[in-house]
Structure formats: structure tokens, C-alpha cells
Amino acid sequence: xxxxxxxxxxxxxxxxxxxxxxxxxxxxxxxLALSEVMVDTKTVEPRIEKEINLSSNSLDMLLxxxxxxxxxxKDAQSLLFSKFEVKIxxxxxxxxxxxxxxxxxxxxxxxxxxxxxxxxxxxxxxxxIWRAEFVLDI
Numbered sequence: 314x315x316x317x318x319x320x321x322x323x324x325x326x327x328x329x330x331x332x333x334x335x336x337x338x339x340x341x342x343x344x345l346a347l348s349e350v351m352v353d354t355k356t357v358e359p360r361i362e363k364e365i366n367l368s369s370n371s372l373d374m375l376l377x378x379x380x381x382x383x384x385x386x387k388d389a390q391s392l393l394f395s396k397f398e399v400k401i402x403x404x405x406x407x408x409x410x411x412x413x414x415x416x417x418x419x420x421x422x423x424x425x426x427x428x429x430x431x432x433x434x435x436x437x438x439x440x441x442i443w444r445a446e447f448v449l450d451i
Contacts, residue, residue, distance in 0.1 A: 315331060316331040316332070316345070316346040316349075317329070326448045327424065327448065327451055329343070329346045329347070329448070329449065332443065333442070334441070334443070337400060339443040340376060340399040340401065341398070343376060344380065344397045347449065349423075350424055350426055351422070351424060352393050352423055353423070356419060356420045357394065357412050359395060360412070362410070362411050363394075363409070364409055365382050365407075366405075366406065366407050366408075367382070367406045367408075369406075372404065375406055376436055377429055379406060379408065380429040384426055386410070390414075391414050392414060393413065393414075394410040397409070427449075429450075430450050434447050435447075
């Protein structure tokens with residue numbers, strides 16, 4: 314998997330590090346990592362499609378807002394996602410997310426993420442590899 318959970322950084326939260334070859338892959342893999350914290354995504358079928366359109370004045374805040382939208386869908390519409398498609402043009406994002414409503418009998422639920430935090434939030438390109446680090450409040 315193109316991400317890992319850093320247990321040494323946060324004890325009561327979940328610290329995540331993600332890496333990818335493109336910025337779009339980084340956003341998709343970050344969304345997948347967030348989703349994996351909440352559920353085994355192999356148990357979530359891509360039945361419902363949602364679209365997210367966002368703009369920001371920086372890439373890191375665009376990622377923060379994107380991940381926060383996924384948490385919002387979980388809280389407001391009881392949706393979990395397992396498939397992501399992201400297009401970024403300058404500082405605007407168009408994303409499609411596929412998933413389904415939470416079903417406690419079907420889904421292998423894990424931890425309820427309350428929010429994406431700005432603690433240790435970082436997005437950078439190192440030698441052609443995009444990297445992100447973020448902490449999830451659980």
C-alpha cells in the first residue's frame with residue numbers, strides 16, 4: 314500500500330504518511346488511507362457516486378479540505394468510500410468518490426474518525442515523489 318500509519322507520532326489519534334508519483338495519486342491514496350482507518354475498504358462496494366469540487370489557495374489546504382469532505386459524508390450521510398478519482402488543475406479539485414451507506418452487518422468497521430487535524434499536516438514534493446503527512450482525530 315502507498316501509505317503507512319505512524320503509531321510513534323500519535324497515541325490517541327492516527328498519524329498517516331502517504332506517498333505517490335503524482336499529486337492526483339497522492340490525493341486518492343490519502344482518501345484511501347483515511348477510509349481504511351474507518352473501514353476495511355474491501356467490504357465497501359462502489360454503489361453510490363459522489364462528486365466534490367473544491368478550490369483553495371494552497372495544495373496542502375486543498376488536501377485538508379478534500380479529506381474533511383470525506384469525513385463530512387460519513388457523518389452527514391452515513392457514506393463510506395472505497396474508490397476515488399481526482400483531477401487537480403492549479404488549485405482546484407474535481408473528485409469522484411464511490412462507496413455505499415454504512416451497513417454494520419456488512420462492513421468491517423474500524424475506528425470512527427472525528428476530524429482531520431492540522432497537527433503535523435504536511436504536503437511536499439521530494440525528488441519527484443509527492444508526500445503527505447496528517448493526523449486524524451479519533
